Amino acid sequence: MNIxxxxxVWLIAALVLIVGFIATITYGxxxxxxxxxxxxxxxxxxxxxxxxxxxxEPRVEQVGENEYEAYVIAQTFTFYPDPIEVPADSEVxxxxxxxxxxxxxxxxxxxxxxxxxxxxxxxxxxxxDEPDEYGVVCNEYCGDFHHTMxxxxxxxxxxxxxxxxxxxxxxxxxxxxxxxTFDVAVENAALDDLExxxxxxxxxxxxxETITVAGGETHETTFEVDSSxxxxxxxxxxxTVDDYEESGTLTVVEDLEDxxxxxxxxxxxxDDDSDGDTDGGEDDE
Amino acid sequence: xxxxxxxxxxxxxxxxxxxxxxxxxxxxxxxxGGVFGxxxxxxxxxxxxxxxxxxxxxxxxxxxxxxxxxxxxxxxxGIFTWAITTSLDREVEDIRFTWAWYLLMAVGIxxxxxxxxxxxxxxxxxxxxxxxxxxxPLQAHPLFYIGLVxxxxxxxxxxxxxxxxxxxxxxxxPDERIPLPTFMxxxxxxxxxxxxxxxxxxxxxxxxxxxxxLIETVNPLLTRTLFWFFGHPVVYFWLMPAYMxxxxxxxxxxxxxxFSDPLARVxxxxxxxxxxxxxxxxxxxxxxxxxxxxxxxMTNTMFLLLPSLLTAFxxxxxxxxxxxxxxxxxxxxxxxxxxxxxxxxxxxxxxxxMFAAAGxxxxxxxxxxxxxxxxxxxxxxxxxxxxxxxxxxxxxxxxTYWFLPQVTGKALWSRSVALGQVVLWFVGMTFMSNAMxxxxxxxxxxxxAEPQYDGFEFEAAVGSVGELDAQVALGGVLLTxxxxxxxxxxxxxxxxxxxxxxxxxxxxxxxxxxxxxxxxLDNLKLWTAxxxxxxxxxxxxxxxxxxxxxxxxxPDxxxxxxxxxxxxxxxxxxxxxxxxxxxxxxxxxxTVVPGVIR
Amino acid sequence: xDQATEELTQSRDREPERKREIGHDEFDPIGTLVLIGxxxxxxxxxxxxxxxxxxxxxxPTVVGLVLTVVGLQ
Numbered sequence: 010m011n012i013x014x015x016x017x018v019w020l021i022a023a024l025v026l027i028v029g030f031i032a033t034i035t036y037g038x039x040x041x042x043x044x045x046x047x048x049x050x051x052x053x054x055x056x057x058x059x060x061x062x063x064x065x066e067p068r069v070e071q072v073g074e075n076e077y078e079a080y081v082i083a084q085t086f087t088f089y090p091d092p093i094e095v096p097a098d099s100e101v102x103x104x105x106x107x108x109x110x111x112x113x114x115x116x117x118x119x120x121x122x123x124x125x126x127x128x129x130x131x132x133x134x135x136x137x138d139e140p141d142e143y144g145v146v147c148n149e150y151c152g153d154f155h156h157t158m159x160x161x162x163x164x165x166x167x168x169x170x171x172x173x174x175x176x177x178x179x180x181x182x183x184x185x186x187x188x189x190t191f192d193v194a195v196e197n198a199a200l201d202d203l204e205x206x207x208x209x210x211x212x213x214x215x216x217x218e219t220i221t222v223a224g225g226e227t228h229e230t231t232f233e234v235d236s237s238x239x240x241x242x243x244x245x246x247x248x249t250v251d252d253y254e255e256s257g258t259l260t261v262v263e264d265l266e267d268x269x270x271x272x273x274x275x276x277x278x279x280d281d282d283s284d285g286d287t288d289g290g291e292d293d294e
Numbered sequence: 295x296x297x298x299x300x301x302x303x304x305x306x307x308x309x310x311x312x313x314x315x316x317x318x319x320x321x322x323x324x325x326x327g328g329v330f331g332x333x334x335x336x337x338x339x340x341x342x343x344x345x346x347x348x349x350x351x352x353x354x355x356x357x358x359x360x361x362x363x364x365x366x367x368x369x370x371x372g373i374f375t376w377a378i379t380t381s382l383d384r385e386v387e388d389i390r391f392t393w394a395w396y397l398l399m400a401v402g403i404x405x406x407x408x409x410x411x412x413x414x415x416x417x418x419x420x421x422x423x424x425x426x427x428x429x430x431p432l433q434a435h436p437l438f439y440i441g442l443v444x445x446x447x448x449x450x451x452x453x454x455x456x457x458x459x460x461x462x463x464x465x466x467x468p469d470e471r472i473p474l475p476t477f478m479x480x481x482x483x484x485x486x487x488x489x490x491x492x493x494x495x496x497x498x499x500x501x502x503x504x505x506x507x508l509i510e511t512v513n514p515l516l517t518r519t520l521f522w523f524f525g526h527p528v529v530y531f532w533l534m535p536a537y538m539x540x541x542x543x544x545x546x547x548x549x550x551x552x553f554s555d556p557l558a559r560v561x562x563x564x565x566x567x568x569x570x571x572x573x574x575x576x577x578x579x580x581x582x583x584x585x586x587x588x589x590x591x592m593t594n595t596m597f598l599l600l601p602s603l604l605t606a607f608x609x610x611x612x613x614x615x616x617x618x619x620x621x622x623x624x625x626x627x628x629x630x631x632x633x634x635x636x637x638x639x640x641x642x643x644x645x646x647x648m649f650a651a652a653g654x655x656x657x658x659x660x661x662x663x664x665x666x667x668x669x670x671x672x673x674x675x676x677x678x679x680x681x682x683x684x685x686x687x688x689x690x691x692x693x694t695y696w697f698l699p700q701v702t703g704k705a706l707w708s709r710s711v712a713l714g715q716v717v718l719w720f721v722g723m724t725f726m727s728n729a730m731x732x733x734x735x736x737x738x739x740x741x742x743a744e745p746q747y748d749g750f751e752f753e754a755a756v757g758s759v760g761e762l763d764a765q766v767a768l769g770g771v772l773l774t775x776x777x778x779x780x781x782x783x784x785x786x787x788x789x790x791x792x793x794x795x796x797x798x799x800x801x802x803x804x805x806x807x808x809x810x811x812x813x814x815l816d817n818l819k820l821w822t823a824x825x826x827x828x829x830x831x832x833x834x835x836x837x838x839x840x841x842x843x844x845x846x847x848x849p850d851x852x853x854x855x856x857x858x859x860x861x862x863x864x865x866x867x868x869x870x871x872x873x874x875x876x877x878x879x880x881x882x883x884x885t886v887v888p889g890v891i892r
Numbered sequence: 893x894d895q896a897t898e899e900l901t902q903s904r905d906r907e908p909e910r911k912r913e914i915g916h917d918e919f920d921p922i923g924t925l926v927l928i929g930x931x932x933x934x935x936x937x938x939x940x941x942x943x944x945x946x947x948x949x950x951x952p953t954v955v956g957l958v959l960t961v962v963g964l965q
């Protein structure tokens with residue numbers, strides 16, 4: 010076969026190019042540790058996601074120091090959870106699956122991008138160094154409203170991130186002289202124990218309690234406040250745990266049963282007061 | 295027949311009719327595809343929206359299927375038939391058979407087209423807005439799949455037609471080398487047979503029975519993998535005829551000869567053996583396929599660059615030969631001596647230039663881990679608008695200006711309009727595809743009606759999303775204008791009277807001819823066997839693993855949208871036919887098997 | 893291209909004007925080598941740009957587990 014010298018030169022250059030491309034990709038895999046979405050995960054039944062340990066409740070979970078796992082469901086035409094919140098300077102492993110058709114989970118402006126195929130779980134481990142806010146899009150056509158399928162991924166500063174959840178149950182209205190109760194539940198979804206202070210402020214008074222919530226546990230505390238100290242009227246209250254705050258208003262009335270009448274006659278406020286004082290008390294609870 | 299004239303229609307009047315019919319079918323698809331193209335361009339970029347966003351996906355399906363299935367394949371069966379008859383210098387074996395495969399293809403694509411377009415009409419209980427890739431669990435009306443099957447069977451019969459011609463010719467010329475155009479057609483056809491096995495299995499065993507309600511579920515990863523078994527080599531099915539034009543027509547219109555016949559053969563052999571075992575590179579980001587399989591697919595894909603890079607050299611060298619024969623001089627000065635005012639030359643040369651750029655984005659797409667950056671973004675759309683949308687489409691349009699007179703016997707309506715058309719296409723596609731590539735790097739998704747989101751915006755380091763949208767829309771408008779000029783020329787030519795001054799039906803001679811090519815290159819059986827082995831090597835384990843993991847019929851997933859009423863009748867018909875076919879097959883087996891065992 | 897060539901290309905025999913015949917042995921495609929060498933350099937430069945700037949600069953990227961994490965699967 011008769012090949013011109015120049016063409017032989019080009020043939021060799023072309024082979025160098027090809028080998029160079031493969032070498033670059035291999036370098037990315039081996040030296041930089043860039044890993045492809047693969048077949049590491051077992052298959053899953055899309056119709057049974059609700060009963061699945063991981064996908065029953067799509068969420069972010071802490072699995073180690075600075076290590077988190079995010080269980081995400083893509084379905085027509087949303088992602089769960091949304092937004093996904095993870096801390097900066099962490100390593101997050103995403104597990105993404107679909108409830109219905111083929112979607113994608115693609116974080117705009119990053120190399121986080123995977124197909125989401127019903128029956129399969131896409132696993133991607135990613136390191137987040139800096140706080141940022143990203144959009145998540147589905148880039149595989151999934152039906153009529155495909156273009157509305159979007160989500161958010163928040164990488165929050167480490168010191169602003171915790172997996173604490175605060176909920177307060179409190180009375181709206183009590184009778185003067187009764188004890189107002191505040192049931193405070195502090196959930197700690199993180200691995201480590203959480204040592205913190207629960208603070209209740211109401212009127213001019215402040216109550217504090219130092220608690221320790223074990224990793225993955227919920228701690229419940231109850232504050233009882235004597236309403237006679239507060240006096241009649243509306244009292245704003247705030248429960249604070251770290252950066253979390255719950256607030257509301259407690260109304261102390263003279264007599265709960267008389268409430269309607271009280272509303273009728275504003276002028277006689279003073280009289281009602283003194284009446285209720287002796288009346289109400291224990292009966293009303 | 296004019297004595298002076300030596301055009302294709304004069305030598306092969308019956309075949310010219312079929313080729314003409316194939317061309318007109320192709321152009322009709324191009325017109326439809328173009329209309330849907332401009333609608334979606336303006337909708338997506340938010341310059342003009344008059345359709346419901348949900349209908350965008352029907353528009354997109356129509357745009358994709360009509361352009362990459364009907365436009366390209368009808369055109370290529372036309373030029374392949376031309377290439378076989380011209381280079382073997384013999385009529386087809388049976389013109390009725392030739393018409394039969396053409397009609398089968400036409401009926402098939404019409405059925406699929408009806409299923410797609412019915413998606414616009416709510417009162418018709420039929421739709422196929424599943425895009426060109428028809429990924430399950432998205433489900434189309436059975437008519438869509440049936441139409442595709444008939445179309446593909448039509449192309450198989452076309453291939454058989456070409457092989458019949460070659461077998462007959464070989465019997466009469468046992469010691470001659472296969473003429474280069476025939477060699478190209480045959481290798482491409484063999485590649486196509488191998489490639490379409492994937493889609494045939496996906497449709498016949500899974501998607502069609504599923505759409506008819508005969509099976510409840512399919513394995514989405516399996517049908518998707520079978521699709522890409524076919525989905526990557528299909529791009530070479532579009533590209534090979536364009537390559538053929540660059541090898542056998544471009545040197546001639548440049549005023550030179552093909553630089554090397556042997557290397558052209560090597561290139562087509564490489565495409566035959568390497569095209570199919572690469573499809574998994576479309577699935578780099580699929581869960582359920584091991585990284586090792588992806589790496590093997592990447593290696594095959596990268597080596598598939600070789601025939602294209604060799605083509606670049608041979609084709610440019612052939613052009614240079616022409617330019618120097620025309621008096622061109624210097625290291626790059628010879629480029630000025632090329633016939634840039636000839637639309638056939640200019641169109642093909644510009645298409646080739648665009649393909650050089652497409653080659654680069656293709657190299658990125660071939661890379662495994664870099665796929666995280668570009669997968670399913672607008673980048674990919676930019677890439678294939680350079681490949682199939684320009685390298686192939688513009689080459690086809692350019693050679694149409696040579697072929698149309700050959701198959702109609704009429705002079706081209708206007709060479710200047712033709713020249714303007716090919717230049718306009720080049721300029722329009724430059725704007726559009728450049729902006730698509732850049733948009734993809736920002737993470738803008740493909741296949742999305744309104745890629746403007748509520749919660750966030752795409753951030754451009756250079757320029758802005760608005761600027762990219764403007765470029766895409768401008769490009770789309772220029773491309774549409776270019777199409778208008780193209781059709782003006784096609785219609786103008788068809789309405790012209792008979793011309794006595796047509797060029798002869800010839801293709802390029804060679805500098806280094808087939809006598810320099812080792813005989814083994816013409817051993818099609820050997821290359822086919824190697825291709826089959828490579829496919830088995832690349833696909834057996836991934837497919838077995840997918841079936842082992844997810845089951846043949848996959849998990850419990852509902853079709854989407856839920857099945858339609860009009861399916862019931864079809865189900866009955868197919869079940870009936872299927873049972874009959876199975877029974878006869880069973881009988882056949884009963885009679886044959888004992889014979890074999892004995 | 894001059895008027896004569898234009899007419900010639902439009903004529904019945906649309907063979908482009910040929911000033912001389914160059915045979916196989918006297919043709920060295922040096923112009924092709926120059927163009928394709930340029931293409932080679934562009935490809936290499938763009939490849940490096942795309943991989944090391946566009947791709948690796950597009951953090952975060954999917955990485956393997958650097959530490960062995962207990963309790964996967």
